[in-house]
Amino acid sequence: MAIESVGGSIVSKILELLVEPAIRQFRYMFCFNNFVQEFDEQMMNLALAFYRLQDAVDVAQRNAEEIEIDVNTWLEDAKNKIEGVKRLQNEKGKIGKCFTWCPNWMRQFKLSKALAKKTETLRKLEANCKFPKVSHKPPLQDIKFLPSDGFTPSKSSEEALEQIIKALKDDNVNMIRLCGMGGVGKTTLVKEVGRRAKELQLFDEVLMATLSQNPNVTGIQDQMADRLGLKFDENSQEGRAGRLWQRMQGKKMLIVLDDVWKDIDFQEIGIPFGDAHRGCKILLTTRLEKICSSMDCQEKVFLGVLSENEAWALFKINAGLRDEDSDLNRVAKEVARECQGLPLALVTVGKALKDKSEHEWEVASEELKKSQSRHMETFDDRRNAYACLKLSYDYLKHEETKLCFLLCCLFPEDYNIPIEELTRYAVGYGLYQDVQSIEGARKRVYMEIENLKACCMLLGTETEEYVKMHDLVRDVAIQIASSEKYGFMVEAGFGLKEWPMRNKRFEGCTVVSLMGNKLTDLPEGLVCSQLKVLLLGLDKDLNVPERFFEGMKAIEVLSLHGGCLSLQSLELSTNLQSLLLRRCECKDLNWLRKLQRLKILVFMWCDSIEELPDEIGELKELRLLDLTGCRFLRRIPVNLIGRLKKLEELLIGDAN
Structure with missing residues (x-):
C-alpha cells in the first residue's frame, strides 16, 4: 500500500x-x-x-x-x-x-x-x-558665499581680507571684529571671507546672519537654522537655542554676524562659543569701535575708505566715463572727491549721473560741495554719504520710482521686503492709478524695483520675490520721507510694546509705519486727518479700541499684524483701498460692506475666520482677495465669488 x-x-x-x-x-x-x-x-x-x-x-x-x-x-x-x-x-x-x-x-x-x-x-x-x-530638503547652500563680482579689491580691503584669513587659521583666535563706517563695504568683504574659507576648507560649515540695530533673537535663530537645514520643534526661544547649540556643538564652524550694534549674548541665541568650543569662530561687522570691548575680540580689523585713485577708478566704471572726455572728467573728479572714498556713495552717484550732460555734472558738483544737510546732525561721519545718496535719489527719473523707493523704508532694517506686499501698499496708496489691473500694477512695481537695483538704491536677495535696503540707504530714505513734503513717520522693527507717540501730534502725518512691533496698547482715538497709510504690529491679545480709527477718515491702506479687530470700527474709513490683516482675530466681518472702494482684501493666517460673510459680495471694486493660511475657513456662500465682478485674483490654501 x-x-x-x-x-x-x-x-x-x-x-x-x-x-x-x-x-x-x-x-x-x-x-x-x-x-x-x-x-x-x-x-x-x-x-x-x-x-x-x-x-x-x-x-x-x-x-x-x-x-x-x-x-x-x-x-x-x-x-x-x-x-x-x-x-x-x-x-x-x-x-x-x-x-x-x-x-x-x-x-x-x-x-x-x-x-x-x-x-x-x-x-x-x-x-x-x-x-x-x-x-x-537639503541644507540650503548659502549663496552669499558663492563667487561674485561684487567684491572689488582695494588696498584696504585686501589688507583686511588677509588679516582676517590669517586670524581664522590661528587656533588662539575665536572672535574677530571688522569695523568700518557705513557703506564702506564690510558686508561685501565678509561674504568674500566666507567664500575663501569654504574654498580653503577651513570649516565644516559657514553661516551668516544679520543682526541690525534691533536684533531679533528668534529671527537670528531662523536664519542660522535655514542654513543648517534644521527644523525647530521647540516653541520657546530657550528651547530653540538648545537645539541650535546641540546641532553646532563639536563642529568646526565660522559664524558671520553682520551689522552688530550692541554686545551679543551667544548663549541666548544658541551659539556654542568659548574655550570649551574652540572649533567655533565668530566674525562680526560693526560701525562702532567700542562694540565687543566686553566680548574679548582677539583680532580687531579696520576697513578704511578707498584711496583717491581707487575711488576714481570705481567711480569712472559706474559713471561710464571715458578717458578722452577731459572736460567732463575734470568735473567728474570733483564729484568723486565729494564721495570721500565711500564705495556705496561712489557707485550710487556714478550710476545716477551716467549719461548726463556736462551742465548736469557741474550742478551736481556744486550741490555736493554746499550740501551740509540740516537733517543729519546725528549722522556724524555719514553726513557726506547722506548728501551723495540724496543726490542719487534726486536723479531718479520718475516720481513713481521715488515713491516706490520711499515705501521700502516702511519695513524694518535689514528686512527682506516682499515685493507682493509692496505692490499691495502701492495700489492702495494710489501710486499707479492709470493701471487697470493688479497684475499691471505688480509689473510696474517690479519694473521700479529693477530700476532701483540698477542704480544700487536697492539690493537683490536670494529670490526675485524679495528686495533689501542697505541700512545707510534706508536712513537716508527715512530722512527724505520724514520731510514735510511726504510726512512719513517710521518706527518699524523696534520691538515696541507701548504706543510711542502719546504726546505727538499727527496732523502732518500721511504715512505711519509701526510694523515689526508688538504693541500692547493703543490710544482710544487719534486726530490724523491726513493719514493715508497705517502699518501696525500688535500683540496677539490686544483689542483695537472701537474709536481708534474715527479720526482717520482719509486712510487708504491699513495693515495689522496680530491683535483683535472688530470690522465695525472701520465703518467711517470709507476711503480704504487696501486692507491687510495677518494673524489677526477678526470679528463683525459683515461691516466690510461699508468699504465700497476696497480693491485689496487680505486675511492671512486668520484662524478666527470660519466662513465669509455674504456682504463681501457687495464690494464692487474688489480686485484681490487673499485667504492664505485661513485653516478653519469652511464655508464661502454660494455665488459670492461670482458677484465680485472685478475680482482678478483669489488666493486660498497654505502659503505654498
Whole structure:
C-alpha cells in the first residue's frame, strides 16, 4: 500500500512537471491575444505609476528638494523598460494584422513567450514603485558665499581680507571684529571671507546672519537654522537655542554676524562659543569701535575708505566715463572727491549721473560741495554719504520710482521686503492709478524695483520675490520721507510694546509705519486727518479700541499684524483701498460692506475666520482677495465669488 502511495505521488509529480509546461507551451501557440491583452494592461499600469511618480518628483524639484536615489533609479529603470518594449509592440502589431489570414505559428509562439516574460518583468517593476518618501530638503547652500563680482579689491580691503584669513587659521583666535563706517563695504568683504574659507576648507560649515540695530533673537535663530537645514520643534526661544547649540556643538564652524550694534549674548541665541568650543569662530561687522570691548575680540580689523585713485577708478566704471572726455572728467573728479572714498556713495552717484550732460555734472558738483544737510546732525561721519545718496535719489527719473523707493523704508532694517506686499501698499496708496489691473500694477512695481537695483538704491536677495535696503540707504530714505513734503513717520522693527507717540501730534502725518512691533496698547482715538497709510504690529491679545480709527477718515491702506479687530470700527474709513490683516482675530466681518472702494482684501493666517460673510459680495471694486493660511475657513456662500465682478485674483490654501 505504501509502495502504491509513493508510486502515485511520483506519477503525479511527473505529470505535473510534464503537463503544466505543455499547457504553457500550448497557450503560447493558441492564446496569443490573451498575452497581448495582459502585456498591454501591465504596460498601462507601469506607465501610470511612472507618470504619477514623475509628477511627484517634478513638484519636489520645484520646491528645491533633492530626490531620493532609489526613486531616481526606479524612474530610470522604468523609462528604459518602457522604451525597450517598442520592438515587441511593433512585432505584435504586425502579427495582429496578418493573424486571420496567414498565421506564422512559430513566430507567434516566440512572441507570446517574449510577451509573457516581459509582462512579468513589468509587473515586478510596478510592484517596487512604493517609496516611503520621494525627496528630502537639503541644507540650503548659502549663496552669499558663492563667487561674485561684487567684491572689488582695494588696498584696504585686501589688507583686511588677509588679516582676517590669517586670524581664522590661528587656533588662539575665536572672535574677530571688522569695523568700518557705513557703506564702506564690510558686508561685501565678509561674504568674500566666507567664500575663501569654504574654498580653503577651513570649516565644516559657514553661516551668516544679520543682526541690525534691533536684533531679533528668534529671527537670528531662523536664519542660522535655514542654513543648517534644521527644523525647530521647540516653541520657546530657550528651547530653540538648545537645539541650535546641540546641532553646532563639536563642529568646526565660522559664524558671520553682520551689522552688530550692541554686545551679543551667544548663549541666548544658541551659539556654542568659548574655550570649551574652540572649533567655533565668530566674525562680526560693526560701525562702532567700542562694540565687543566686553566680548574679548582677539583680532580687531579696520576697513578704511578707498584711496583717491581707487575711488576714481570705481567711480569712472559706474559713471561710464571715458578717458578722452577731459572736460567732463575734470568735473567728474570733483564729484568723486565729494564721495570721500565711500564705495556705496561712489557707485550710487556714478550710476545716477551716467549719461548726463556736462551742465548736469557741474550742478551736481556744486550741490555736493554746499550740501551740509540740516537733517543729519546725528549722522556724524555719514553726513557726506547722506548728501551723495540724496543726490542719487534726486536723479531718479520718475516720481513713481521715488515713491516706490520711499515705501521700502516702511519695513524694518535689514528686512527682506516682499515685493507682493509692496505692490499691495502701492495700489492702495494710489501710486499707479492709470493701471487697470493688479497684475499691471505688480509689473510696474517690479519694473521700479529693477530700476532701483540698477542704480544700487536697492539690493537683490536670494529670490526675485524679495528686495533689501542697505541700512545707510534706508536712513537716508527715512530722512527724505520724514520731510514735510511726504510726512512719513517710521518706527518699524523696534520691538515696541507701548504706543510711542502719546504726546505727538499727527496732523502732518500721511504715512505711519509701526510694523515689526508688538504693541500692547493703543490710544482710544487719534486726530490724523491726513493719514493715508497705517502699518501696525500688535500683540496677539490686544483689542483695537472701537474709536481708534474715527479720526482717520482719509486712510487708504491699513495693515495689522496680530491683535483683535472688530470690522465695525472701520465703518467711517470709507476711503480704504487696501486692507491687510495677518494673524489677526477678526470679528463683525459683515461691516466690510461699508468699504465700497476696497480693491485689496487680505486675511492671512486668520484662524478666527470660519466662513465669509455674504456682504463681501457687495464690494464692487474688489480686485484681490487673499485667504492664505485661513485653516478653519469652511464655508464661502454660494455665488459670492461670482458677484465680485472685478475680482482678478483669489488666493486660498497654505502659503505654498
